[in-house]
Amino acid sequence: MPRQKFPRFHAGMSSNVVKAASPLASAVTGAMELSVAQWLLVVCLVAFPLLYEWSVSFKYFCKMAFYNGWILTLAILAIPICAVRGRNVENMKVLQFMLLHIKYLYGIKIEVRGWENFNIKEPYVVVSNHQSSLDLLGMMEILPSRCVPIAKRELMYAGTAGLACWLAGVIFINRKKTDDAISVMTEAAETMLKEDVRVWVFPEGTRNHSGSLLPFKRGAFHLAVKAQVPVIPVVMSSYKDFYCKKERKFTTGKCTVRILPGVHTKGLSSDDVPELADRVRGMMLEAFSQMSSERPGKGPGGVH
Ligand SMILES: CCCCCCCCCCCCCCCCC(=O)SCCNC(=O)CCNC(=O)[C@H](O)C(C)(C)COP(=O)(O)OP(=O)(O)OC[C@H]1O[C@@H](n2cnc3c(N)ncnc32)[C@H](O)[C@@H]1OP(=O)(O)O
Numbered sequence: 338m339p340r341q342k343f344p345r346f347h348a349g350m351s352s353n354v355v356k357a358a359s360p361l362a363s364a365v366t367g368a369m370e371l372s373v374a375q376w377l378l379v380v381c382l383v384a385f386p387l388l389y390e391w392s393v394s395f396k397y398f399c400k401m402a403f404y405n406g407w408i409l410t411l412a413i414l415a416i417p418i419c420a421v422r423g424r425n426v427e428n429m430k431v432l433q434f435m436l437l438h439i440k441y442l443y444g445i446k447i448e449v450r451g452w453e454n455f456n457i458k459e460p461y462v463v464v465s466n467h468q469s470s471l472d473l474l475g476m477m478e479i480l481p482s483r484c485v486p487i488a489k490r491e492l493m494y495a496g497t498a499g500l501a502c503w504l505a506g507v508i509f510i511n512r513k514k515t516d517d518a519i520s521v522m523t524e525a526a527e528t529m530l531k532e533d534v535r536v537w538v539f540p541e542g543t544r545n546h547s548g549s550l551l552p553f554k555r556g557a558f559h560l561a562v563k564a565q566v567p568v569i570p571v572v573m574s575s576y577k578d579f580y581c582k583k584e585r586k587f588t589t590g591k592c593t594v595r596i597l598p599g600v601h602t603k604g605l606s607s608d609d610v611p612e613l614a615d616r617v618r619g620m621m622l623e624a625f626s627q628m629s630s631e632r633p634g635k636g637p638g639g640v641h
């Protein structure tokens with residue numbers, strides 16, 4: 338004879354009794370039924386917002402991780418769209434369009450001054466200061482049409498972002514091999530004229546958040562002199578009020594981007610490059626200090 342199976346209702350019955358008795362006890366019983374994984378999830382869901390609001394560093398890491406992760410994700414969408422055209426500077430418009438909203442996500446207000454200085458039909462070289470990877474926001478705000486940045490070669494290997502950059506015609510240079518970098522930039526001078534392309538260079542050659550400008554590398558100026566095209570300096574104001582890598586600070590804030598009048602290079606030769614580079618750096622430093630002193634409640638001493 339098959340053994341009769343009795344429904345095992347004892348546990349259920351007792352919990353029903355408890356549930357009826359008190360909602361608190363019911364919650365406790367419910368919690369006791371959670372698996373370890375569910376417990377971990379609950380702890381994370383509670384701890385994350387608390388930690389995010391309480392710790393400035395945690396907030397900084399989350400915001401930076403999301404910034405990079407979001408760009409890598411957007412690049413997944415951008416790649417097939419760009420791939421239709423193949424490697425083409427027009428693809429930079431796709432990247433620009435897809436990146437423009439990020440400033441809203443981060444509550445960064447960008448004010449642009451000097452738009453009229455970009456009203457030049459011929460190709461030119463844009464040179465700008467380089468504080469952090471957040472420069473991408475200011476860059477995308479004003480990027481002229483058919484303009485490609487020069488970037489360190491390592492960026493090409495940054496997963497989907499690297500591929501998207503390559504498809505958009507970003508010029509990669511190997512900073513460890515000066516001769517290679519120079520020959521890539523010499524080729525760029527020819528391409529600028531032949532294909533009506535503008536080039537964006539960070540003449541400091543690396544990120545610098547010291548509150549001033551590093552000495553300029555000369556590649557951008559050789560490039561402009563070789564192509565005999567103007568150099569247009571662009572200055573992004575200090576991020577210090579809302580972003581500081583050292584202090585792990587990243588809040589909302591405002592950045593001013595100033596496009597300065599172009600500096601002509603017609604008739605200049607490579608001998609004139611050091612003087613040209615110094616002159617442009619002087620203009621940018623002056624604009625940078627001026628913008629810093631305009632910050633509400635801050636004198637020029639506010640910049641370190
Ligand atoms: C929706 C999805 C989106 C996904 C992705 C989104 C991304 C969107 C795209 C955005 C990309 C943004 C990328 C930003 C990345 C920024 C960077 O990577 S910055 C770092 C790279 N850039 C630079 O380094 C540019 C500035 N550097 C230079 O110009 C340098 O001069 C150099 C050419 C790299 C060489 O540097 P170095 O080796 O340090 O040597 P120098 O001392 O500067 O020069 C030595 C010597 O050579 C002369 N010289 C330099 N350049 C030239 C030249 N073109 N022609 C001739 N001669 C040159 C120089 O004058 C020196 O000689 P001198 O006698 O001492 O004067």
Ligand SMILES: CCCCCCCC/C=C\CCCCCCCC(=O)OC[C@@H](O)COP(=O)(O)O
Nearest residue numbers: 405408409469470473489495496498542543544
């Ligand atoms: C599967 C591989 C995953 C790789 C993950 C890489 C994460 C990067 C993700 C997104 C890239 C965002 C593009 C940001 C563009 C800005 C680049 C930038 O600012 O480069 C710094 C360079 O100018 C100077 O470098 P150094 O200061 O000399 O150092």
